[in-house]
Ligand code: SF4
Ligand code: SF4
Ligand code: SF4
């Protein structure tokens with residue numbers, strides 16, 4: 070299995086523990102990654118505010134590169150995935166695509182409309198198969214209670230994300246949590262917004278969202294939260310102490326990147342998965358893990 | 365078709381004012397809407413169930429509520445397509461507004477916000493000598509926004525209003541855009557500078573997190589968030605650049621243009637403004653913590669391969685669109 074890998078900036082920038090964790094588990098899974106060195110940022114929806122056509126052109130450029138390799142694209146960030154899906158949705162229109170291709174021609178690129186950007190989470194369920202993943206679980210996370218947190222762009226808008234054709238995307242994280250042997254903690258915040266985009270604009274509101282979701286999950290008995298989005302992780306983990314102070318309570322809920330949780334269940338050590346790099350202490354969680362079976 | 369409608373009920377004026385779930389098992393037509401089911405309950409099973417509805421054809425905007433946790437019109441939602449495990453459909457009142465009884469909520473907050481944006485044309489240039497002819501194109505564009513039926517589904521699910529009721533919110537901001545984008549509003553050139561200045565302030569356009577809840581919830585394709593994004597662009601174009609939001613957007617675009625990707629290290633200082641010392645210092649504890657945990661982004665931001673192609677696209681696509 071091979072993918073054109075689009076790691077995104079945050080997995081190497083603000084959350085540098087994500088990229089190696091994702092690369093490590095893909096290696097264990099036997100997923101071959103060709104990193105897209107020449108691809109630009111998706112625009113994260115921010116660039117699109119200024120100029121949607123430009124944003125779509127940059128993404129079409131990335132799609133054309135993957136098409137040239139004849140590979141599906143793998144993302145590891147809900148925001149990258151959502152922005153790409155939305156761009157791809159608009160680029161289905163042949164007239165619009167032709168206009169965009171006009172800009173790409175100078176670089177010798179053309180987007181034919183066949184790219185399939187997919188988040189690692191979807192790949193595991195739709196392409197790889199959870200049964201096959203289950204065979205690699207040597208340290209099931211029995212007794213660990215995990216609250217899923219998707220990130221807006223992996224759940225909305227459902228038309229661009231093609232939920233109708235892929236209904237399993239709706240509860241993909243819950244399915245994954247169960248395969249890892251952990252228990253799902255369902256809570257009202259799981260598909261809501263982490264508040265990251267307004268952190269520097271209205272910090273109070275942003276932190277109120279962090280506080281609301283992490284406290285709710287904690288109060289429902291979650292041992293940790295799991296997220297497929299590094300931007301959510303940034304806000305929910307790095308800013309959790311500040312959010313707790315604003316809310317006037319203790320929270321202390323570790324936030325796991327999705328590939329870290331998978332790695333733990335595969336018996337990979339917390340150090341290798343970068344768990345020491347988190348702001349909220351993950352050690353109490355680690356003591357809950359049963360020793361890994363030999364493999 | 366046999367279903368169970370699970371309704372979140374509440375009567376704040378009764379002795380037991382707390383909300384509770386009540387299950388109504390019933391038989392409905394295969395093509396029934398959620399509203400059909402609710403009306404059947406009220407008529408045949410339990411006359412005490414309160415709900416609002418009128419047109420039954422997604423025109424009047426009365427029947428917005430949460431169905432399986434997501435806001436929408438009950439009269440536009442097919443029951444058969446909404447079945448959860450056990451053939452259950454969960455119905456709750458719209459969010460972010462106080463419950464009057466069961467599925468009926470108080471819309472004061474909604475209307476106050478609409479009034480706050482002064483929802484009528486305010487031309488500022490000299491009066492035209494004859495009728496003002498608006499181009500087909502701009503009217504077509506505006507018709508996407510005037511399609512709003514004031515149902516409140518977007519407000520129900522707005523992420524920011526949930527933590528901050530002072531936020532103008534999706535419906536009012538979309539309504540405001542209906543005027544900022546109208547060539548008749550504002551000065552001769554159709555720029556609604558005064559409006560934009562107001563909307564640029566606290567609780568205005570920059571407070572939206574871009575969470576897409578309102579886009580998903582809106583039954584009329586108004587896509588309030590996209591209007592808010594377009595309004596931000598209008599504000600920047602009208603010279604209103606002195607907000608953290610505007611600086612953030614500009615800094616973000618600059619980083620992608622120069623390097624092909626996002627330079628997180630300079631984004632925070634640039635959005636707060638390089639001279640905003642107290643603002644910058646408030647991030648210092650988090651930054652130091654990040655540093656000691658080995659979490660800081662790399663100091664030297666690498667450019668992607670072939671970044672000149674990205675820069676060229678910035679130049680070209682900008683040129684033709686402006
Ligand atoms: S969307 Fe975010 S993580 Fe993805 S490439 Fe852009 S800035 Fe990076
Ligand atoms: S849309 Fe107009 S005609 Fe239709 S129900 Fe509402 S008020 Fe009546
Ligand atoms: S996108 Fe903005 S306006 Fe729409 S629901 Fe989210 S925060 Fe509210």
Ligand code: SF4
Nearest residue numbers: 512513515516518582
């Ligand atoms: S924008 Fe859409 S969801 Fe919001 S009030 Fe108008 S019609 Fe309803």
Ligand code: FES
Nearest residue numbers: 420422425427439
């Ligand atoms: S009853 Fe009028 S919109 Fe649903």
